[in-house]
Amino acid sequence: MELILDNIRKSYSDKQVLKGIDFTFEKGKIYGLLGRNGAGKTSLFNCLSGETPMDRGGVFLRRENVSLPLREDEIGYVFSLPILPEFLTGYEFVKFYMDINRDKIEPGRTIGDYFDIIRFEEEDRHRLIKGYSHGMKNKIQMLCFIITRPPLILLDEPLTSFDVVVALEIKKLLREMKQDHIIIFSTHILQLAADLCDELVILNQGVLQEIPADTLHSPEFEERIIALLRDGDGHD
Numbered sequence: 001m002e003l004i005l006d007n008i009r010k011s012y013s014d015k016q017v018l019k020g021i022d023f024t025f026e027k028g029k030i031y032g033l034l035g036r037n038g039a040g041k042t043s044l045f046n047c048l049s050g051e052t053p054m055d056r057g058g059v060f061l062r063r064e065n066v067s068l069p070l071r072e073d074e075i076g077y078v079f080s081l082p083i084l085p086e087f088l089t090g091y092e093f094v095k096f097y098m099d100i101n102r103d104k105i106e107p108g109r110t111i112g113d114y115f116d117i118i119r120f121e122e123e124d125r126h127r128l129i130k131g132y133s134h135g136m137k138n139k140i141q142m143l144c145f146i147i148t149r150p151p152l153i154l155l156d157e158p159l160t161s162f163d164v165v166v167a168l169e170i171k172k173l174l175r176e177m178k179q180d181h182i183i184i185f186s187t188h189i190l191q192l193a194a195d196l197c198d199e200l201v202i203l204n205q206g207v208l209q210e211i212p213a214d215t216l217h218s219p220e221f222e223e224r225i226i227a228l229l230r231d232g233d234g235h236d
């Protein structure tokens with residue numbers, strides 16, 4: 001399975017943010033998306049997910065040589081600022097989400113099993129989402145893709161809000177899930193990218209650029225990435 005980005009362009013008024021993104025992502029890999037503030041990472045995710053309409057271009061999922069336009073239900077998107085119904089408890093929301101996605105749930109999995117996966121304390125499950133911390137809200141968002149297992153998982157700056165124990169759990173989970181999914185996450189934390197990712201891509205001046213594989217594990221990894229980001233953006 002492959003995700004094909006074909007000439008994606010996006011402008012806001014006269015500001016061209018995405019200038020023709022062409023890239024192919026493969027199943028079984030975790031991709032780290034790097035880019036400076038304002039490079040357009042969130043805009044790219046929003047275009048992929050249909051959250052924001054793109055001006056030009058297309059997104060396709062290719063399975064066994066058949067490419068079809070990516071559908072909304074094929075995407076799991078974890079926003080950097082979680083969007084959840086604050087007037088529900090975590091339990092009520094997850095129960096509702098499981099009900100409307102009954103056909104996609106792994107047989108035999110209960111709501112308790114799902115909360116256990118993300119290590120969500122028993123007493124917190126029945127509190128209003130409104131009172132949850134950023135990290136707890138992010139966990140609930142992650143649970144959505146753990147439940148429905150969409151082929152494409154987009155994570156916009158995840159893990160930064162998690163404490164070290166939870167971050168490790170989530171990293172483990174993403175590594176387990178990658179066999180059957182295409183996982184792309186944006187981050188500013190280079191160490192996290194080096195630790196978790198199989199491939200790195202940089203969004204620079206409106207285009208996506210692949211980072212050579214040897215960079216990822218080279219001793220000068222951070223210096224090389226910073227040099228690329230600095231050169232490309234035209235900032236100082």
Ligand SMILES: Nc1ncnc2c1ncn2[C@@H]1O[C@H](COP(=O)(O)OP(=O)(O)OP(=O)(O)O)[C@@H](O)[C@H]1O
Binds near residue numbers: 012017035036039041
């Ligand atoms: N809805 C919008 N209307 C106008 N301009 C926008 C809108 N959304 C994003 N932009 C602009 O597009 C550019 C890219 O923003 P985007 O949020 O995609 O960058 P980013 O790489 O995710 O940044 P960061 O790393 O700071 O989160 C910025 O200059 C931003 O101001």
